[in-house]
Amino acid sequence: MLDTITAALEPHGLVPRGGFVFGAADDIPVLPDGTRARSVVLVGHFGSSIWQAFTAWRRDNPGVASPLDSWSKQVLNAIASEFGGYAVFPSDRPYLPFQQWAMRAEGLRPSPLGLLIHPQYGLWQAFRGALLFPQSIAFAPLRENGHPCDACASKPCLSACPVDAFDGETYAVARCRDYLATEPGQTCMEGGCLARLACPVGRHYAYLGDQQRFHITAFARS
Template sequence: MIGGRVDSLPLNAAVTAALDPFGLQPRGWLMPGERSAPRLKNGTVSEAICLVGHGGGGFWPVFQTWHEMHPGTADPLDAWSKAVIEPIAALLGGEAVFPSDRPWHPFQQWAMAAEGLKPSPLGLLIHPEYGLWHGYRGAILFDDAGFTGEDAIANPATEAAASHPCDTCASRPCLSACPVEAFAPAGFAVSSCRDYLKLDEGQAGCMKSGCLAREACPVGRNYRYGAEQIRFHMAAYS
């Protein structure tokens, strides 16, 4: 293993403890086969992947404080994620990778495999507890996880897959809520969505209170992002 564990904590508990002050959490583990395993910078094949992310907006106050101290930072949320996760990965003897960096890593596939998630009709992965209010900020690769029976692997895929919320949602309110019907079986009409957001109606609606389609989903309402976070994400998207 590169480096070592923190004290004698099982690895999952150590990752959880290190991420918690920042409002982040382990979002599932993968033990990839040799053919599909990403390599660390030294060429070693990773033995385990820990997805790092959040359910709800618990990390937002921590990010806001950092953002105020680093004005003008390009892609501030990505920059903050790296500032937080990279030193934690090094401390735990791993190596951090991020969705925004090349070589592109298959974060969506990792998430579906690790947590048993499936795409919602909007294309976003939906979680049985968090609904559409969750995200992945990075992942930590380990070249020798050394898991034993005492290591609690979070979010078993079988439990999440068994309770996929869209399977029992007959009305699909998310699809009828979009003012420009940007979500269709053929895919997401990005240009239609962005053109609408430039209009007065879009500025007063989705840009202010969040994507109306996402807002229409009844799952995970207790984890809905706050107003400032929603506006931040909408501004970054538009």
Template sequence: MIGKLRAALGAHGVFVRGVVCFDGGEGPLLQDGTPARSVILFGNIGGSIWEPFSRWRQLPENAGCRDPLDDWSKQIIEPIAAAFSATAYFPSDPPWQPFQRWAMQAEGLRASPLGILIHPEYGLWHGYRGALGFAESIEERGAGAVSKHPCDHCAEKPCLTACPVGAVTSAGFDVAGCRSHLRMDSGRAGCMTGGCLARNACPVGTNYRYSPAQLAFHMAALHP
């Protein structure tokens, strides 16, 4: 199962990110109304999806999509769900599923001060594009094995000092403060063009950092 899913998703730069198994009745509902026994998470590692997604965006029929990355993800994952008799879930769609909690269980990750889950290898440069729910339990060797939290071993913590308006602190992420900064000329010339300065300052996973075009795309999605 896992191998077939990897093969189906690989051409799109989408990876199997992990598996979560549930006790009876605890999983999200499948299409038939019964609870899933397992969920497989899918997502990007670094800029793995950017080239396939960019090619898709350039097609005339996809011009003007309001949420292009969400639409692209669904076009990739929904046919795979049908082929594997699974139920597809997406972070953008209600009923809202606990993707962050699933990722913590599947890969043993924890949140960074920015609120983004940080991976010991990929750093802050990864994401989750969807998941499939199954009626049976699916075991993946090594699931949940990642447990080292990079922030615990980062003495300088440059992410806490890089934000020009102090929106990133050890106490949490000030979303309103961040959005206010992005409305200003300094925010448009800084974070909006080159990516979040606090995120860029993180020393973990720099080899997986998004390209300038991808950074600009994601920042534009955050613009109020």
């Protein structure tokens, strides 16, 4: 089943990002028919793999509010229906524990910036949604990976921000957003978050320039 889901996601630049079977102790999501889900498959991307498909969709759907969320929902709702599942998304309320699911599905841990970091792709990866299924799915055993930040002594991500928005524990969101509205802040607006770009892990998977600008513009306006 995972192979066929992978094939269905591939044209959109998306991939399954691991999953698991819910246990009795979990807060298990309820499906539309009132039953509880049995399995979850996380869906996301690495680097800019989605960018071509998303920008083509956006050209055909101008003026859509929250375009990336809208595209994700259109794609994943269709795929969920095809495979007898139900799609859920990080932006929907009531919020589901996507970060905890991601950590459990792929063994990821947060970076000093708060973003989950992948041992190969670094900070250049994201989760666009998840597929819930009423049946158990066989998942490969989770391979344990060391946390890449443990081997990074200098932590350049914490010293690259011009306004010291990150301290390894908290993120000064308002300070960051205020800086983006200034003339010096246009460096970040045009080129992307300097703290994120400073991370050496998976640096060659960094998002394309247009994608960097899309995300930081959306953040600045939120």
